[in-house]
Amino acid sequence: MPDLVPIDLIPVTQALPMENEARFISAINQIADLEFVPYLREAWLCYVSQTYNASLIWIWCAVSCYIRAVVQHVGEDLFRFHFDGAYESLERVNDEQLLETCRKMGLLGFLDPARFGWVNDFRTRRNDLAHGKWNELATPKIVTDFAEGAVRNLLCRSVKEHDLSVDTATLYEFVKFYTSPLNEERAAALIILVTGEFVTVMVKTDS
Secondary structure, three states: OOOOOOHHHOOOOOOOOOHHHHHHHHHHOOOOOHHHHHHHHHHHHHHHOOOHHHHHHHHHHHHHHHHHHHHHHHOHHHHHHHOOOOOOOHHHOOHHHHHHHHHHHOHHHOOOHHHHHHHHHHHHHHHHHHOOOOOOOOOHHHHHHHHHHHHHHHHOOOHHHOOOOOOHHHHHHHHHHOOOOOOHHHHHHHHHHHHOOOOOOOOOOOO
């Protein structure tokens, strides 16, 4: 794979990238899904402009979009089932609710206290920056650490590689209280999640 941040994007004032810059570029080049690269490239442009807080916000944008893409991949209906409170759409869910619901679902390794703590701390820092707490400026090392963490914990794995383990009790409760129409394709997908086997499903509909 060619470098996702080619050398011509490094400012001429920096003939050779130093340690933090090299780590940042290396992290970007390890992103599995190309649709998330533009967020980190924008973060990189902010970084070389020495607008480090803005760089952190762009890295968080990549993290948040990635998590939402995983939710859509495994099934927004199951996310909604685990969601506390009124649910409008995935786009309207704030990041705190997003992380907590994914943790309840066992998605993205968020049952691991260390990983969930990392992503939740990052969310808090991003919120502080986005809502006007600019007093504590990030440093190149802090930005690079978060870029590496975002890739290592999340972005290095393709969205399509994520699976959801659903136990039979949860699936029973989900189907029992599900309020929207459940088509044959989705019913079969849910059964595969539990049994690992493909089956033909006949969904009973009201006529």
